[in-house]
Amino acid sequence: xxxxxxxxxxxxxxxxxxxxxxxxxxxxxxxxxxxxxxxxxxxxxxxxxxxxxxxxxxxxxxxxxxxxxxxxxxxxxxxxxxxxxxxxxxxxxxxxxxxxxxxxxxxxxxxxxxxxxxxxxxxxxxxxxxxxxxxxxxxxxxxxxxxxxxxxxxxxxxxxxxxxxxxxxxxxxxxxxxxxxxxxxxxxxx
Numbered sequence: 001x002x003x004x005x006x007x008x009x010x011x012x013x014x015x016x017x018x019x020x021x022x023x024x025x026x027x028x029x030x031x032x033x034x035x036x037x038x039x040x041x042x043x044x045x046x047x048x049x050x051x052x053x054x055x056x057x058x059x060x061x062x063x064x065x066x067x068x069x070x071x072x073x074x075x076x077x078x079x080x081x082x083x084x085x086x087x088x089x090x091x092x093x094x095x096x097x098x099x100x101x102x103x104x105x106x107x108x109x110x111x112x113x114x115x116x117x118x119x120x121x122x123x124x125x126x127x128x129x130x131x132x133x134x135x136x137x138x139x140x141x142x143x144x145x146x147x148x149x150x151x152x153x154x155x156x157x158x159x160x161x162x163x164x165x166x167x168x169x170x171x172x173x174x175x176x177x178x179x180x181x182x183x184x185x186x187x188x189x190x
Contacts (some may be wrong), residue, residue: 007187013069019171024052030164086184103164111153120161127158
């Protein structure tokens with residue numbers, strides 16, 4: 001595989017963000033979960049499974065450390081490539097990393113399962129590795145444990161985490177896209 005330049009990586013990240021926005025999931029309800037109480041119990045209304053799986057194929061590229069568009073690497077790359085006259089924008093990228101890490105550790109909704117806090121990062125990893133992209137036995141066992149509960153708080157956490165992280169990704173993509181047009185970055189050293 002040919003090595004990408006830093007400029008190509010930033011442009012690819014912006015393109016992947018645009019592709020996220022163009023996913024069918026946004027036209028058909030977005031990343032939202034609704035609980036309904038019916039005579040038969042609680043019903044969880046979540047995004048269409050095929051739309052979600054399609055969305056996750058792009059999303060996963062941005063959360064996988066070995067991908068050229070891994071968000072943490074992209075944010076660091078954007079910050080280090082800032083031209084000296086745009087160095088004040090570095091704090092913007094620091095804020096994105098802070099928000100990203102915070103979103104992986106906490107959420108406005110505090111959820112515990114069997115007395116253990118259910119972190120967004122744990123749920124995201126469990127679903128990606130146990131259901132959507134891999135067949136990790138340990139993660140499948142964790143999903144089976146979650147399935148014992150009447151209200152699927154794990155699914156609520158998963159969808160909410162996707163929404164929170166996507167919002168940050170799109171903010172980063174917008175900043176980088178704007179920065180590329182405004183010559184915030186220097187690539188002459190490549």
